[in-house]
Amino acid sequence: MTWLVRKIVDFFSFLSDLYYSRKYAVIADRIGREPSREDTHRRGFIIIQVDGLAYEYLLEAMERGYAPHMHRLWQRGILHLARWRCGLPSTTPAVQAGIMFGNNFDIPAFRWYEKDTRTSVLTKVPFLIKTIQDRISQGRPGILRDGSSYVNMVDGDARLALFTLSALGSQRFFENVRGLGFLLLFLLNPWRVLRVVTHSVWDYLMDLSRRVVRLFVPGRYQPFDVISSFLAILTNIVLREIQTFSAMVDIYRGVPAIYTNYYSYDEMAHHCGVTSHEALSALRGIDRQIRQINRIRTQYHRREYDLYILSDHGMTPSVPFQKKYGQTLGQFIAQQLGEGLFMDEQWGDERQWATKAQFLIHELAGIETRLSRRGAALLRLVRRYIEDHVPLTIEEMPWDLTRRSDVVVRNSGSLSHVYFNVSPQPMNLSEIALIYPALLRALIEHEGIGWVVGRESGETVVMGKEGTRTLNGEGDIQGHDPLASLPEPEYAAAQLHRLASFPHSGDLILLGTWNPEEGIVVSFEDQVASHGGLGGPQDYPFIMYPAEVEMDAESITNATDLYSHFVRVYNLVSSDHAHPVRPDS
Numbered sequence: 001m002t003w004l005v006r007k008i009v010d011f012f013s014f015l016s017d018l019y020y021s022r023k024y025a026v027i028a029d030r031i032g033r034e035p036s037r038e039d040t041h042r043r044g045f046i047i048i049q050v051d052g053l054a055y056e057y058l059l060e061a062m063e064r065g066y067a068p069h070m071h072r073l074w075q076r077g078i079l080h081l082a083r084w085r086c087g088l089p090s091t092t093p094a095v096q097a098g099i100m101f102g103n104n105f106d107i108p109a110f111r112w113y114e115k116d117t118r119t120s121v122l123t124k125v126p127f128l129i130k131t132i133q134d135r136i137s138q139g140r141p142g143i144l145r146d147g148s149s150y151v152n153m154v155d156g157d158a159r160l161a162l163f164t165l166s167a168l169g170s171q172r173f174f175e176n177v178r179g180l181g182f183l184l185l186f187l188l189n190p191w192r193v194l195r196v197v198t199h200s201v202w203d204y205l206m207d208l209s210r211r212v213v214r215l216f217v218p219g220r221y222q223p224f225d226v227i228s229s230f231l232a233i234l235t236n237i238v239l240r241e242i243q244t245f246s247a248m249v250d251i252y253r254g255v256p257a258i259y260t261n262y263y264s265y266d267e268m269a270h271h272c273g274v275t276s277h278e279a280l281s282a283l284r285g286i287d288r289q290i291r292q293i294n295r296i297r298t299q300y301h302r303r304e305y306d307l308y309i310l311s312d313h314g315m316t317p318s319v320p321f322q323k324k325y326g327q328t329l330g331q332f333i334a335q336q337l338g339e340g341l342f343m344d345e346q347w348g349d350e351r352q353w354a355t356k357a358q359f360l361i362h363e364l365a366g367i368e369t370r371l372s373r374r375g376a377a378l379l380r381l382v383r384r385y386i387e388d389h390v391p392l393t394i395e396e397m398p399w400d401l402t403r404r405s406d407v408v409v410r411n412s413g414s415l416s417h418v419y420f421n422v423s424p425q426p427m428n429l430s431e432i433a434l435i436y437p438a439l440l441r442a443l444i445e446h447e448g449i450g451w452v453v454g455r456e457s458g459e460t461v462v463m464g465k466e467g468t469r470t471l472n473g474e475g476d477i478q479g480h481d482p483l484a485s486l487p488e489p490e491y492a493a494a495q496l497h498r499l500a501s502f503p504h505s506g507d508l509i510l511l512g513t514w515n516p517e518e519g520i521v522v523s524f525e526d527q528v529a530s531h532g533g534l535g536g537p538q539d540y541p542f543i544m545y546p547a548e549v550e551m552d553a554e555s556i557t558n559a560t561d562l563y564s565h566f567v568r569v570y571n572l573v574s575s576d577h578a579h580p581v582r583p584d585s
Contacts, residue, residue: 045306045570046247046297047099047259048290049152051092052266053283054314054537055083057274066280069291070309070544079307079544082553086313087560088495089415090531090538093123093132093153095312098559100143100156100259102567103136108505109412109532113419115426115504120410126168129153133166143566147257148250150243156259162246163239203237203281240264244289248296254303257570260293261312262286269315269529274537310543312559316536318414318523321448321512329416329510329524330409332446336439337405399423404435410506411524413532414514417506427507429454429461443510448522450513450535451482453496460500462493471497485516485535491557492534511535 053061058081062071073079086095091110098104111122123129133154142157149158154166161167243260250258265286268279290309297305322328327335399422406421420427422435432454433440443452444463452463460471464482471493483489483496499505512522514535521538523530531538543562545551551565566572 042256042303043306043570044147044254044256044258044303045308045566046251046293047257047308047310048293049259049261050265050283050286050309050311051261051263052269052313052315052531053311053542054274054316055311055540055542056537057314058311058542060275061280061283064280066284067287069287069294073294073307073309074544077547079309080547080551081542081544082551083540084310084543084553084556084562085491085539085558086541087558088492088499088534088539089412090313090533091412091415092312093129095541095559096153096261097132097136099312099562099566100152100154101133101137101140102560102563103140104558104560105136106502106504107132107136108499108502109410109415109417111410111412112417112504112506113408113410115408115419115421116424118421120408121504123153124165126165130166141572143563143570143572144257144259145572147255147259148246150246150258150260151239151263152259152261156257158257158259159255160250163243240285240289244292247293251293251296251300251305252302256303258305262289266315270527272528274315274317274529306546306549308543308545310562311541313531314537314539314541315529315531316414316514316521316538317519318512318521318527318530320526320528321522321524322526324522325446325448329411333407333409333418333439333443336442337407337436399431399435401435413525413527413530414512414521414523414535414538415533416510416512416524418508418510420507426455426503426505429456432507443508448513449510450522451496451509451511453500453509453511454507455500460497462496469493471500485514494557495534 050058058067058070061067062074070079074081087098087104089107089109093110094104094107097107107123110124111120113120121128121132123132137157142155144156144158147156147158147160149155149161149164149167151163152161152166153164155161155164158164158167240262243262247258247260264282265279268276268282272278294307297307325332401422403421408419408421410417410419420432420435423431429440440452440463443449444465450464454461454463456470458472462469462471462482464480467477467479467482469478469482470476481489483492486492496509500509510524511533512524512530512535514521516535519536521530521533521535543551543553545553549569556562
């Protein structure tokens with residue numbers, strides 16, 4: 001009986017291989033992609049990224065029936081499901097750089113500013129992310145070498161990189177199509193055509209109806225635009241079909257590594273909410289794409305593949321800073337600097353200012369004991385700096401005070417970097433407190449700002465409403481630990497210390513207030529769900545990995561740890577083609 005069952009299974013496997021060989025051989029030939037010449041006995045891997053989906057919201061989606069295929073893979077023990085820590089900043093460019101190259105140093109956010117070159121960096125600009133990739137990849141092989149990258153920010157050294165920002169312009173999908181090409185995807189399966197058209201029309205009508213409703217909802221005004229919805233839905237659906245199709249052709253070709261990113265959930269969650277109908281419907285669509293890719297992975301055996309499904313970061317429900325407080329973070333900071341500018345005019349000659357500063361030293365020591373612990377700590381920083389660094393002549397001054405009002409604010413979700421152009425170098429907290437005496441206290445006391453992080457003599461200082469924590473090895477806490485509201489204060493402290501060590505992190509790093517009772521974080525962007533900083537599910541993405549592969553997901557504290565996993569398991573650094581080390585071998 002066992003022999004008979006085995007023969008039946010082998011027979012159906014043969015028929016499946018024959019079907020997929022004929023089907024995708026025609027497609028691959030039409031689009032000019034030959035099967036891989038690399039040793040196909042070496043086990044490959046497929047990484048499917050669901051952008052922005054937190055571990056806890058995946059569980060909820062599974063329970064509500066929005067991710068049935070992923071749920072089956074988990075329930076049947078084919079894939080294990082675990083939570084992991086993506087590190088800080090919790091944003092796509094840093095995480096993908098960590099996974100693909102094992103290095104995300106000096107990627108402080110989704111957008112930042114470089115004082116030394118006066119350059120604004122936005123990681124969705126192709127030539128900028130290409131420059132970042134060139135920097136972080138030096139001496140490190142990408143995990144996608146000889147493989148394929150689809151809809152990512154960095155390419156992981158992939159041989160074929162389509163719709164990947166760092167490789168944009170080097171390859172184009174439609175340039176590889178000859179004759180019927182891409183249309184074969186639809187012609188070989190008329191039901192696919194019907195499904196795509198139906199979903200497009202349905203999504204368009206639903207989005208149009210929501211825009212009509214919002215015209216009559218107070219405070220939720222959205223311009224009535226029939227074109228942008230059509231273009232967005234068309235782009236998302238067509239792009240989603242292309243990347244799924246391409247991944248399936250790659251499995252036929254036997255490429256060793258495939259990484260494809262579906263970002264529609266992230267996009268919907270930002271604007272509609274993490275468990276909104278729009279976001280969960282996008283997830284259900286992604287789940288269907290995963291099922292298609294997994295079906296050919298399991299039924300066509302030119303090369304054996306391990307399947308990984310993961311998210312790069314999570315997302316936390318949020319309230320926009322501007323909506324709650326009536327002004328943006330930058331406007332609030334400018335308001336505080338307005339008071340400082342008035343005092344600037346009173347100072348007059350900077351040499352006189354420097355001389356008068358010497359008299360402050362004695363006075364500051366006298367009033368320290370009358371202030372709160374937080375105020376006394378800041379005052380000690382200022383007094384120590386004046387004693388050690390205040391120059392006596394204008395020529396010796398380390399700052400260009402004519403640029404005192406030149407402040408740059410870069411927001412990335414619930415994380416913000418603030419730069420002061422009075423100096424091209426990173427500034428200490430004591431310098432900031434001296435030049436902008438009203439600003440630090442205003443930032444710390446603002447209820448929408450949970451943590452103010454700065455540097456002082458090589459140490460990282462985290463300031464909260466009721467206390468200060470200095471991160472220098474063991475760490476020194478004055479008053480109440482500002483990180484105590486987080487589920488893992490020590491992990492958060494290590495991540496903040498690392499972030500503050502980046503050369504292009506802000507002179508001040510601000511994080512939106514995290515309310516653990518309500519489960520909401522303040523976002524510095526106009527988003528109802530955000531990521532980038534600390535607090536809530538944004539810090540905890542998920543990963544599904546093969547049951548046969550050994551992985552300690554709980555020990556992962558940064559995306560760079562996943563790079564080490566792929567290098568180790570799939571022998572990516574070695575030049576030989578040995579089989580990957582598996583726990584059962």
